[in-house]
Amino acid sequence: MNEPTDKSPQALKPLHEWPLWEVFVRSKQGLEHKHCGSLHASDAHHALQLARDVYTRRQEGVSIWVVPSQAITASQPNDKAEFFDPSADKIYRHPTFYAIPDEVGHM
Amino acid sequence: MSTSVPSTAPVAYVLQLADNALVLGQRNAEWCGHGPALEEDIALANNSLDLIGQARMLYSLAAPMVDAAASEDHLAYWRDPEAFRNYTLLELPHHGPLAPNARQARDFATTIVRNFLFSNLMVGVWAQLQNAADAQLAAIAAKAIKETRYHLRHAHDWVVRMGDGTETSHARAQAALDHLMPYTQEFWTHCVAEQAAMDAGMGLDLAALHGPWQAQLADTLAQAQLQLSPVQGFVSGGKNGSHSEHLCYLLQEMQSLARAHPQAVW
Amino acid sequence: MYTQALDLPDGQAAPAARAAPSDSALQSHFDAKMERDEKVEPRDWMPDHYRKTLVRQISQHAHSEIVGMLPEGNWISRAPSLKRKAILIAKVQDEGGHGLYLYSAAETLGTSRDQMLHALHTGKAKYSSIFNYPTLTWADVGVIGWLVDGAAIMNQIPLCRCSYGPYARAMVRICKEESFHQRQGYESLLVMMQGTDAQKAMVQDAVNRWWWKCLAMFGPPDADSPNSAQSQRWGIKRISNDDLRQSFIDATVPQAQVLGVTLPDPDLKWNEARQHYDHGAIDWDEFWSTVNGNGPCNKERLATRVAAWEEGAWVREAALAHARKQQARALKEAA
Numbered sequence: 039m040n041e042p043t044d045k046s047p048q049a050l051k052p053l054h055e056w057p058l059w060e061v062f063v064r065s066k067q068g069l070e071h072k073h074c075g076s077l078h079a080s081d082a083h084h085a086l087q088l089a090r091d092v093y094t095r096r097q098e099g100v101s102i103w104v105v106p107s108q109a110i111t112a113s114q115p116n117d118k119a120e121f122f123d124p125s126a127d128k129i130y131r132h133p134t135f136y137a138i139p140d141e142v143g144h145m
Numbered sequence: 146m147s148t149s150v151p152s153t154a155p156v157a158y159v160l161q162l163a164d165n166a167l168v169l170g171q172r173n174a175e176w177c178g179h180g181p182a183l184e185e186d187i188a189l190a191n192n193s194l195d196l197i198g199q200a201r202m203l204y205s206l207a208a209p210m211v212d213a214a215a216s217e218d219h220l221a222y223w224r225d226p227e228a229f230r231n232y233t234l235l236e237l238p239h240h241g242p243l244a245p246n247a248r249q250a251r252d253f254a255t256t257i258v259r260n261f262l263f264s265n266l267m268v269g270v271w272a273q274l275q276n277a278a279d280a281q282l283a284a285i286a287a288k289a290i291k292e293t294r295y296h297l298r299h300a301h302d303w304v305v306r307m308g309d310g311t312e313t314s315h316a317r318a319q320a321a322l323d324h325l326m327p328y329t330q331e332f333w334t335h336c337v338a339e340q341a342a343m344d345a346g347m348g349l350d351l352a353a354l355h356g357p358w359q360a361q362l363a364d365t366l367a368q369a370q371l372q373l374s375p376v377q378g379f380v381s382g383g384k385n386g387s388h389s390e391h392l393c394y395l396l397q398e399m400q401s402l403a404r405a406h407p408q409a410v411w
Numbered sequence: 412m413y414t415q416a417l418d419l420p421d422g423q424a425a426p427a428a429r430a431a432p433s434d435s436a437l438q439s440h441f442d443a444k445m446e447r448d449e450k451v452e453p454r455d456w457m458p459d460h461y462r463k464t465l466v467r468q469i470s471q472h473a474h475s476e477i478v479g480m481l482p483e484g485n486w487i488s489r490a491p492s493l494k495r496k497a498i499l500i501a502k503v504q505d506e507g508g509h510g511l512y513l514y515s516a517a518e519t520l521g522t523s524r525d526q527m528l529h530a531l532h533t534g535k536a537k538y539s540s541i542f543n544y545p546t547l548t549w550a551d552v553g554v555i556g557w558l559v560d561g562a563a564i565m566n567q568i569p570l571c572r573c574s575y576g577p578y579a580r581a582m583v584r585i586c587k588e589e590s591f592h593q594r595q596g597y598e599s600l601l602v603m604m605q606g607t608d609a610q611k612a613m614v615q616d617a618v619n620r621w622w623w624k625c626l627a628m629f630g631p632p633d634a635d636s637p638n639s640a641q642s643q644r645w646g647i648k649r650i651s652n653d654d655l656r657q658s659f660i661d662a663t664v665p666q667a668q669v670l671g672v673t674l675p676d677p678d679l680k681w682n683e684a685r686q687h688y689d690h691g692a693i694d695w696d697e698f699w700s701t702v703n704g705n706g707p708c709n710k711e712r713l714a715t716r717v718a719a720w721e722e723g724a725w726v727r728e729a730a731l732a733h734a735r736k737q738q739a740r741a742l743k744e745a746a
Contacts (some may be wrong), residue, residue, distance in 0.1 A: 073228070
């Protein structure tokens with residue numbers, strides 16, 4: 039039933055991971071969505087569900103946004119250009135951000 | 146359906162609701178630390194917490210009707226298996242048919258399909274009980290229905306992911322459904338406690354829920370590309386006190402420490 | 412607490428600053444940041460060793476939270492009241508959540524959840540060794556809340572000011588939740604110590620078994636910790652192991668007195684001159700033996716995590732497969 043998993047690092051295909059999502063929550067009395075952190079989920083609907091479980095602990099009346107982490111474009115840090123990692127303009131460098139197969143399109 | 150004079154919910158029915166919540170809450174908590182992904186571990190723990198919360202409120206409602214000295218813990222820890230009135234469906238372990246002292250790994254498909262079948266019923270039950278003549282029961286129902294809708298959505302989504310996922314997941318989901326569907330016959334059989342609740346203005350009308358339950362089931366299974374399993378064979382009787390061999394083990398594990406210290410407060 | 416592994420040699424010697432000439436400006440800029448106590452954020456340049464140290468420390472902290480769910484989770488099914496059962500599930504769930512925040516912070520450094528779990532499952536990454544001991548009675552649950560979480564809080568509060576932004580922010584969130592856990596653990600012990608003789612004996616027995624292990628959680632004496640100085644310069648580790656351990660003892664002794672338990676150390680006594688409690692010798696041989704894999708539960712803890720991961724593979728695959736099918740359908744419809 040379970041195929042033995044090849045455990046060597048080279049065999050770890052990043053795409054077997056659920057994609058990474060950034061989570062933003064606005065509390066019931068809040069004025070804006072705040073970034074809470076990230077989680078792994080298989081798609082947007084799943085991400086919303088899990089965000090509710092993980093980042094709001096089932097609170098009522100909150101608004102949740104989930105965004106694929108690699109879809110976020112970040113401004114330049116305050117430092118001068120030569121002092122930061124020029125990994126395009128992603129929020130951070132993640133092994134899965136740059137390995138999407140063509141047939142999946144935008145995730 | 147409220148009458149001009151408030152009625153009290155029949156205690157036997159409240160205990161049935163409480164036992165359902167406790168037994169399923171206990172089962173779902175078994176996944177804690179063992180889930181297929183950290184995020185899902187947290188989701189199942191939430192599910193379990195909701196159910197145990199419901200059980201506590203219902204036992205607290207029932208307690209004074211049972212005995213002036215009774216408490217929620219008295220009802221949960223000091224009743225023997227034959228006194229429990231949960232559906233047999235909920236006491237089953239997280240895998241296919243096997244004797245309690247045989248061993249098999251937990252199967253996520255069994256857990257999810259069971260949650261789906263039960264939550265699908267309870268959204269209907271809580272919706273009705275919101276109109277109960279017993280104000281406390283109505284209040285519990287109003288809280289529980291929100292939680293149960295969420296449980297149903299979570300379970301539905303996973304049934305669809307498994308049914309319309311890989312060949313392996315599809316096979317497991319179908320096997321779980323084939324195993325568990327016959328236990329749902331129990332939802333619709335006659336039961337003295339349920340009848341008393343129906344007669345006492347609690348708003349309960351189980352027959353009226355059968356159609357919507359089947360409709361939701363058909364919709365979910367269609368999306369999941371799963372076959373509706375035959376609903377036939379042995380009809381379980383947990384809600385009438387006739388349980389499987391599994392309940393005794395579940396309760397012994399749950400109750401053993403409390404019973405070892407009868408005078409203790411925790 | 413969970414950062415004890417930071418000070419353990421990890422098989423690679425800490426490289427001396429071998430910055431290539433073109434990196435020297437970057438290094439000075441970074442060093443100046445450390446001097447000014449400024450936060451480093453994910454896209455800032457950072458020395459390779461700083462990045463690697465953080466990935467190791469944060470991921471091992473995350474692994475500790477996940478593995479830590481097991482000894483406490485062991486008592487969920489048998490909790491002696493519904494209230495305690497609910498509290499324990501919520502606590503174990505919180506620990507899962509903390510693991511998640513920490514994996515999330517580590518992923519901003521260029522590693523993935525799967526890579527970190529692979530390191531844990533193959534034994535390359537460590538987790539806090541305190542979780543290699545068994546929870547033998549219900550009182551262990553309360554004692555873990557009081558002592559283990561208490562020690563963790565001591566270690567974690569300084570990390571809220573750690574130089575790496577995502578880690579510091581995760582720690583702020585975690586610390587808020589942990590103090591709640593410690594109070595709940597202590598409160599459950601208070602109730603037991605006011606209860607039956609059997610309950611009191613259960614608590615004292617648990618304290619006897621966990622006290623010394625908790626002191627060892629802070630890590631070896633600073634004289635034996637080669638990496639401390641570097642970590643302190645980087646604002647990753649701000650207070651020494653010995654100082655944290657001393658603070659913990661000083662805070663805990665009065666708490667034990669209120670409970671009415673005896674801490675199992677005949678050498679524990681107030682030193683008026685130092686204004687601290689003197690204490691007996693910790694068995695560092697036993698500590699190292701457990702850290703290196705020979706504790707009572709090491710094999711079970713790891714095997715349990717590996718089993719959950721492997722048995723859950725089909726579930727994770729199913730979700731991905733379904734998401735891809737949905738994507739393909741959506742693309743087809745759009746075409």
